[in-house]
Amino acid sequence: MKFGGDGLSTRITTPAGYELTIEQRSLGFEIPSLVNIGVTYDINIVKDHRVSVSGTFTSKSLTQDQYALGLEYGFKNYFMLRGGFTYEENIFDDNLRTTVYTGPSAGFTLQVPLGQTGKTFGIDYSYRATNPFSGTHSFGARFSL
Numbered sequence: 001m002k003f004g005g006d007g008l009s010t011r012i013t014t015p016a017g018y019e020l021t022i023e024q025r026s027l028g029f030e031i032p033s034l035v036n037i038g039v040t041y042d043i044n045i046v047k048d049h050r051v052s053v054s055g056t057f058t059s060k061s062l063t064q065d066q067y068a069l070g071l072e073y074g075f076k077n078y079f080m081l082r083g084g085f086t087y088e089e090n091i092f093d094d095n096l097r098t099t100v101y102t103g104p105s106a107g108f109t110l111q112v113p114l115g116q117t118g119k120t121f122g123i124d125y126s127y128r129a130t131n132p133f134s135g136t137h138s139f140g141a142r143f144s145l
Contacts, residue, residue: 033061050074064088064098070105080109082126100130107138120144 003026010022040054052072059065070084084105090096091103107126114121124140 030061035059048076064090077120078111080111082107082109094131097131100132102129102131104129114143118144 008024008026010024012020012022014020036056036058038054038056040052043051043053045051050073052070052074054068054070054072056068056070057065058068066086066088068084068086070082072080072082074080082105085103086101086105087103088099090098105126105128107124109122109124111120111122113119120143122142122144124138124142126138128136128138130136
């Protein structure tokens with residue numbers, strides 16, 4: 001792909017008084033794209049206890065492809081505990097890695113119902129290992145109305 005059209009044209013006047021239209025040339029470029037393919041499977045261990053296994057493939061046009069695996073334990077719909085790992089080529093080599101994320105991740109959710117209407121309030125926390133900065137922490141709060 002490349003840019004083109006009247007937006008790249010400019011009218012100038014030469015020192016001799018002639019008017020010229022000059023068209024600038026543009027270089028080709030790659031359009032950024034992203035494809036995610038994922039799958040998950042819930043396993044009900046016993047009543048109110050669930051384990052979910054998930055996997056994702058992510059293909060980005062301008063960076064490395066990524067493969068992610070995750071595991072989640074859930075008690076009713078009140079507590080969820082998560083762990084995961086994201087892999088891409090050269091992720092263990094500090095000199096060749098193209099991302100700050102180094103693979104492991106973890107998190108949890110605490111969620112409480114607000115009455116009998118199905119509305120809930122939840123608090124989420126997640127951690128992703130990074131190099132540099134020794135990881136990123138994310139906190140969130142949400143209302144489901």
